[in-house]
Amino acid sequence: MKGVVLISGSGSNLQSLIDNADHINLEIGAVISNKEGAYGLKRAQQANIPTHAINHKQFSSREEFDQILSQTIDQYQPEIIILAGFMRILTSKFTQKYTGKMLNIHPSLLPKFQGLNTHQRALDAGESEHGVSVHFVTDELDGGPIIAQSRINILADDSADSLARRVLVEEHKLFPEVVHWFTQGRLILKGSQAFLDGQAL
Amino acid sequence: MRLIATLVFLSFTHTAAWAFAPHIANYQLSINGLKIAEEVRTLHQLEDGYFYTANANTSGLAAMIKDYSIAASSTFNINDQGVSSVAYQIMEQEDKKISKSYVIDINSQSKTVSSQLTKTQPKINTWKAKKGNITDPLSIFLAIAFDLKTHPKKTTFSYQIANGSSVETQEFQRFNNQAINIQGKNYTAIKVVRTNHQGNNIQAYFLKEYRYLPVLIKQIKGGRNYLYEITNLKIPNINGLQVTL
Secondary structure (H helix, E strand, O other): OEEEEEEOOOOHHHHHHHHHOOOOOOEEEEEEEOOOOOHHHHHHHHOOOOEEEOOHHHOOOHHHHHHHHHHHHHOOOOOEEEEOOOOOOOOHHHHHHOOOOEEEEEOOOOOOOOOOOHHHHHHHOOOOEEEEEEEEOOOOOOOOOEEEEEEEEOOOOOOHHHHHHHHHHHHHHHHHHHHHHHHOOOEEEEOOEEEEOOEEO | OHHHHHHHHHHHHHHHHOOOOOEEEEEEEEEOOEEEEEEEEEEEEEOOEEEEEEEEEEOHHHHHHOOEEEEEEEEEEEEOOEEEEEEEEEEEEEOOEEEEEEEEEEEOOOOEEEEOOEOOEOOOOEEEOOOOOEEOOOOHHHHHHHHHHHOOOOOEEEEEEEOOOOEEEEEEEEEEEEEEEEOOEEEEEEEEEEOOOOOOOEEEEEEHHHOOEEEEEEEEEOOEEEEEEEEEEEEOOOOOEEEEO
């Protein structure tokens, strides 16, 4: 299945998708970043995947940026759009256009800790466990239907960095698996509910 | 002219030089004398600003009646006018269900506040603010603390506070050398009173020796007496200060 991956940073989740691409039946048509210096673009280039850097700061509004982003995505006619550490809030118009075929990975056990600094917030809140969620993207901030989560225990001596590292390991396992469900046609969005093999998640 | 320039420079550097110390402060919330909840406020220093979180959960008898929690966070920085918020979010949960979820982005330079879509904020709103810094409901007390420290002779303060449903201006007045009692111990504090909310005013007490942090907050709202009292403060970078009040 043809897909486009959106990133903003180092692209470690992108790398796990590239490494697993054959196994999960994913053909990454392009990688797009809103930051020109994102290391993930190099990872894509090393894998001979076309890249685009669209600097959001060059646009006067979110709408303008999303329009160009959408045009770039559509060149590749993807069936799945994967947000792998894409740190940009998308407009409702954009998310509605790709409803049901856009997935995001978020480093928290949603609905807890939407937004940024999730690891520090989990520590500050005295949580005993933390983790990662993959969800369909809707126009709510990290609020679309949850597909899958992976949990880890928070250790007494955990810092935000150590927690982030351990959650990242889970991200690299979970995201390719969920993408595979989608590419197999087993995962779909109906209304505001995710279904896997016909069962509501 | 050179003297004025020097004074302005010194004034600015004095203001900018003072920084908040990362800390963890525990508070007890009581309503009409009944202990209701415990809250932990944690301040982190970032490369380009601060990240401040507050997590409250019902405790004691109240927890048996209702499982209620609040998780809020504020990202802010300090400029020559004081605390300037960048983002604020709050999520309230009752019996594990989200009852309120607000996320707002704050831009003091463009004088705008805009919301993100969440479960309880189904429409994007944008509010215009006046010129000057904008704070939020969480960082406001640090904004006051900053001004108490950096403007020791100033007695009135005004803040624009963005809370997810509006941007409102709140006025505060300072009173020095106020005797207070916390957990049975006496302290001399700086009292700050909100003056432009009749019948819903806040009295907050700040201790100079605790980096001007708020130690006691009183509010009468809807006929109820709300009391926020600090129970523990840990400032790791200031001689490992840890006090249990």
